[in-house]
Amino acid sequence: MPTYQYRCADCGEELEAVQKFTDEALTICPSCNGKLRKVFNAVGVVFKGSGFYATDSRSSGARKAATASTPAKSTASSPAKAASS
Numbered sequence: 001m002p003t004y005q006y007r008c009a010d011c012g013e014e015l016e017a018v019q020k021f022t023d024e025a026l027t028i029c030p031s032c033n034g035k036l037r038k039v040f041n042a043v044g045v046v047f048k049g050s051g052f053y054a055t056d057s058r059s060s061g062a063r064k065a066a067t068a069s070t071p072a073k074s075t076a077s078s079p080a081k082a083a084s085s
């Protein structure tokens, strides 16, 4: 389960809460009943992982987009799309 970090906008209190993705975010500071805000940079591991994934999928995705645009055009002009692979 992911750990979320919150910081109170009113008193500066920081707290961590282990929640499911489906759980509602905390919004009220337990010490002063002020507004809680999520602090995202506390979960650096998650962002590192997704960064790797984004970089990897971007390069392969660009290649896919480049090759995909070519048969799409030829398919429009000629109906023999099964012959080309």
Ligand SMILES: [Zn+2]
Residues within 6 Å of the ligand: 008, 009, 010, 011, 012, 013, 029, 030, 031, 032, 033, 034, 035
């Ligand atoms: Zn507070």
